[in-house]
Amino acid sequence: MRIAVLTGGGDVPGLNPAIKAIVNRAVDNRYEVLGIRRGWAGLLEYDLDKSFEENARCVIHLDNQIVRRIDRTGGTFLHTSRTNPAKVKSSSLPEFLKDKATSGDEAVDCTDHVLRVIDKLGLDCLIPIGGDDTLSYGERLHREGVRVIAIPKTMDNDVYGTDYCIGFSTAVTRSVEFIHNLRTSAGSHERIAVIELFGRNSGETSLIAAYLAGVDRALISEVPFDIERLAKLIMEDKRNNPSNYAMVTVSEGAHPIDGQVLESGEADAYGHRKLGGIGKEVGDALKRLTGQNIINQQLGYLMRSGAPDSLDLMVAANYAQMAMGLVERGESGRLVCLQRGVYSDVPISTLSQGKKRVNVPELYDTDNYRPKIRHVFGMPMFLT
16 A cells, blocks of 8 residues: 655644654555655646656655654654645646646646646555645545545644644643743833734634733634723733733734734635734734833744644644554545544544634633633533
8 A cells, every 4th residue: 555644734843743653654554655745735746747756856755764753853844835736826837737827827726637646656545634724625635536534733723623733732832931931021121011823713822822821811813802992901900910011912813893804915825815913013002002111022933833742742643543543444534633532533524514713602701801711621621
């Protein structure tokens, strides 16, 4: 049997341990393993008129020795991209696919080429590791007849169908650590610290980091905020703190009641524009309304950088073992997952059946912009 593994979308700690566990178990089974480089781009850019060796930029053989040390670091040694072969701008087509180009740089569906590449490589099963965007194309391939077993990862923890995605624990751990470190400067200078966190349209990173770090206020993507109300609340927090400082976390997808989510740049192949900058806007507004000095800190990529924590090591390894178990049983079109603390799997089509967001009524105080977590009996570990 020949299987292939790829990683797509944003990198997170835990990808390399998952790859290693897949390869080690596959080799024990005497399966051949290929690593697809740069996510779906590796299949899109594979030139069928060239040899396997000439396509080394796209695909490599994997064995125990190649992956022996990769679990000690974060990121993905296979590299990643946000390529969507179903929507490739004409200007971005590989040279050998330029005959597909249309006028006006319209998007082109190159799935037929990807299917030919999969056939050429002799792949019996494909294991994509990614968020809902990357895995949505995995679902497309499954519908086209390709055997696909998917593994969820995203620091936002927003893949529908699973309570947990690889990378989330480390992102929260990093955030809590950096928030506590910022207390020294905020307290020393008696300032208001505004910390912007990654999270796209899910406010879970902001909510959970604020909850665990004891932050005064937390703005999340799901609840529009009133900046004047926030200013009054944060000044109360500052006055009530013996060290005369206050802190607020802001999800990058948060937005004011009378405003829009801050986006910039062109939409990517999955229709998403870059988020970010709301933290500075909130900080600038708080300075104008309160007259206080502000510390603006955008944690951004620091949340997803570096080695995984123990939980992400464990989940990554276990998801990999589950995926390989499904491969061995001949399954296809499955998404490995955690539900209510139990490892399981669901149809990959579950991805498109809903949106995973913060349970606002149960977990958030919409009047006071802070976590409101009182009843956790029967809830998943990460309160999703």
